[in-house]
Amino acid sequence: MSRFEVADLPWLRPVPPDFRRTCKEMAAAPAVSGASLRDLSDHAHDLNGLIRLAKVIQSAEERIERDGALSPVSLGLLSSATTDYLAPAIVASGPRHGILPNLFVAEYGQFAQEVFGDDTPLQGSKPDAVLLAFDPRALGFAGSEIDPGAAEARVADALYQVANLAEGIRSRVGASVVLQTLAVPPEPWCGHYDRRVAGALASMIASFNDRLARFASESGSLVLDVAALADLVGRVTWHDHAQWHSAKLPFALELTPLYADHVARLLAALRGKARKCLVLDLDNTIWGGVIGDDGLEGIRIGQGSAEGEAFLAVQAYALGLKKRGVILAVCSKNEEENALQPFREHPDMLLREEDIAVFVANWQDKATNVREIARRLNIGTDALVFLDDNPAERARIRQMLPEVAVPEVPEDPAFYPAAVAHSGFFETISLSAEDFQRAESYRANAARTSAMEKMGSLDEYLASLDMVCDLAPFDTVGRARITQLTNKSNQFNLTTRRYTEREIEEMETDPRCFTLQVRLTDKFGDNGMISVVVFKRTADDPEAWECDTWLMSCRVLGRRVEEAALAAVVGGALEAGARRLIGLYLPTAKNKMVADHFGKLGFVKISEEANGSSRWQLDLSEYERRSLPMRLTGALAPESA
Secondary structure (H helix, E strand, C coil), X not given: CCCCCHHHCXXXXXXXXXXXXXXXXXXXXXXXXXXXXHHXXXXXXXXXXXXXXXXXXXXXXXXXXXXXXXXXXXXXXXXXXXXXXXXXXXXXXXXXXXXXXXXXXXXXXXXXXXXXXXXXXHHHHCCCEEEEECCHHHHCCCCCCCCHHHHHHHHHHHHHHHHHHHHHHHHHXXXXXXXXXXCCCCCCCCHHHHHHXXXXXXXXHHHHHHHHHHHHHHHCXXXXXXXXXXXXXXXXXXXXXXXHXXXXXXXXXHHHHHHHHHHHHHXXXXXXXXXXXXXXXXXCCCEECCHHHHHHHHCECCCCCHHHHHHHHXXXXXXXXXXXXXXXXXXXXXXXXXXXXXXXXXXXXXXXXXXXXXEEEECCCHHHHHHHHHHHHCCCHHHEEEECCCHHHHHHHHHHCCCCECCCCCCCHHHHHHHXXXXXXXXXXXXXXXXXXXXXXXXXXXXXXHHHHHCCCHHHHHHHCCEEEEEEXXXXXXXXXXXXXXXXXXXXXXXXXXXXXXHHHHHHHCCCEEEEEEEEEECCEXXXXXXXXXXXXXXXXCCEEEEEEEEECHHHCCCCHHHHXXXXXXXXXXXXXXXXXXXXXXXXXXXXXXXXXXXXXXXXEEEECCCCCEEEEEEHHHCCCCCCCEEEECCCCCCCC
């Protein structure tokens, strides 16, 4: 491979030869597993293949097993161009990212009518998110301007139109908003002088895109960066003027799989499906050669050769991911001492032992070791991305752990970073201060796990941690992280309700809401914000507070943080004159671990539905705060803590 053609989705496997037969079998099967759909989607399908797979998914909608492999998400698609073929492509691309999209597609150009009308089909579809997919022409960018003032007015007017629709979507539809940047047409106006002329079409669109990104940050909207996609494949390739004039297609038809994949990965990130950890092989993945055979002097890495620099680039990319919060782990078939030697002694290594949260090197099956890595990190195997140069090892992981993301890589290591980067497995919709500390936090947590396994008892272990638990209401500083947790947390999440940043902001000042953010530090380091709790005063019973949201990071399970959180809630409730707390558990495929959460805290079950949901009650007059192995601080910490 001499080039990495992103439009071909080369990080995905080739389409299997029995794809059509498999589709027919699924269409006729009495039940279809989410895992099988995810596996079938995880190939480099062209548009025809995506349409075929989408038909299977849509026909089997009532027969798809809720096995936890796929999370439903509904999307409203509003566009100024033809989108009939986009909907099936997005539906079929979703499962490879762990989601099952359901789309409402508005009629051509009917975006304003759907948003601002009364009881419109869009509003009735109750989408989780709405994508505003505009073509530049629909926003007035049809040509260049001589007058700089006219150019500024055109950009401002275009942003006003989009902002007005975005506000309407939030207030009238109640959905998250996905804004789309505009691809710059490839034809120059003044040639290389265009960038210096405010009225050049390229300059106006670039200015609009910059302002759109700022507006998205201010309004809590998501951004689908179509301008970056067009630059990625080339703007001449992206734009097909003949298809626009004949069918109003917004971009070249053959690029639909790429566009659909990017929409799907963004929706997956909104649903908390982004991966957390990159698991690295060693030999011929981050260095050339085999450390056990070639020795420290014989492995190929570093400046001076194309191959050595390529492996160095793999390490540099991994370190870049670590900086933004992705955890790094090692899974290698090697003697541990041999495998660690380059990290400790090779002068050209960028990765060092302290960069790796979990280091597993032995002769066991890699699937077993990957499970062990997830266990030590206290995350699901569906949070892992596995990078290995060996196709047999990749196939083995896919077979034994199909929920693990395994990008295909070419023979040339120069393209390894591209394969991971363009796969979208680490897509993010926000970055908070905790994200930049996450990799170190998980490394420290693995050390905690190791320390606990060496301790004689859990009480001794907890007492040894010197924990400090900070209990505070929602605030501006924590808002982004709170929003992120409500959208990413799946296992320790009592109600799994998702909220936008704007909705979190509204809770901060809502007198009916008691809000709580919990942070935890210990002798190993700062865990950051690890729990979010919301209780609301009930309209029909002023003496009761009902749990709206209670979630916690699984990496602090067993640390008794939930008891500290309850103490803060009880304190707030008593101060407000409440007499009881109502707990609510809404079951999902992933949160069975907290089915008895309220029972463990002393609540009494008062009802249970056939679907497993339950209601619990705590009489505050009977509550007794337990002694905890931590110091409680913050505005909501009980006074006698």
